[in-house]
Amino acid sequence: MSSLDQALRAALDARRPLLAELHEQGTDCYRLFHGSQEGAPGLTVDRYGPQLLVQSFHQPLERDDLLSLHAIVGETLGLDLLPVYNDRSRGNSRIDRSDPVYQPEAAALEDLVGHEWGLKYRVRGRHPGQDPLLFLDLRNARGWIKAHSAGRSVLNLFAYTCGVGLCAAAGGASEVVNLDFAEGNLAVGRENAALNPRLPAMRFVQSDYFPAIRQLAGLPVSARRGQKLPHYPRLEPHRFDLVFLDPPAWAKSAFGTVDLLRDYQSLLKPAILATAEDGTLVCCNNLAKVAMADWRAQVLRCAEKLGRPARDCQALEPAADFPSRDGQPPLKTLILQF
């Protein structure tokens, strides 16, 4: 048996209790192999409903490894999942190599459906973006939102495909607003809403974060001297009972820079001000090189400086399908109660 096969079998074995729990709660989207922590850096294997998504980030996977991996997963789960292999090791290379083993069947590339916490999500093996349509390490956070949204107004910032908004709606939120500047991502959010037709309607706001959050927080939107701002949608000031802030690691727009390493405060301050006096803010930082202790201290200090000290702060960890040998998972989540 190759060392990869051994590592994969060990990973699947370690997940048995978690998989039983997930299947019980109506979830068929999870990570089966988290290479960086389980013996093959740069390789991930995820189940998204009927699909098996294999991604390589450092070097392409050999054909025999791919075939064997598919067989081992099939044998363990007792399912023949539709494999899609996306090699991301050569800048932007989701392109298949010529060997037919790397070509997914047409059925694997169709619009599929995955389930999480009893909700349906759109699954696509290939689409215009690089990342899958649902970030699996955020599952526990989505579950928390579902369990804590009843009767509350919820603002989902950097909403991507609106998984958090969907959970809020399913959890009985009185109002859900999803905000993102990418119409393509919000369009998938709308598809996700359509896949769950019994849920109450959500709002989708296509806007850059900075002008939107400043308006909601009742702060002025001002241009740098001599510069004209591009058009942005006008929003009334509005504080939400529950705000979810999960920005990308880095992104630049005409309105500002998202930089989780150097400047989390610029994102956090207006988000705190858009949270109701006795509300809750859930914030995330997915940069591995930022330590939880340092970031937590920064977040709490920022809230205090704004005159909005948190009366409680809890950390939420990804589930056991994202193991972390050093106890420092890249995705850090804090729940601040004001």
Ligand SMILES: C[S@@+](CC[C@H](N)C(=O)[O-])C[C@H]1O[C@@H](n2cnc3c(N)ncnc32)[C@H](O)[C@@H]1O
């Ligand atoms: C890593 S995803 C966030 C994941 C998301 N919170 C979830 O629940 O899956 C980053 C998102 O931020 C959006 N984004 C990046 N910069 C932005 C900006 N300045 N304003 C609004 N959205 C932005 C991207 O379009 C993308 O959908």
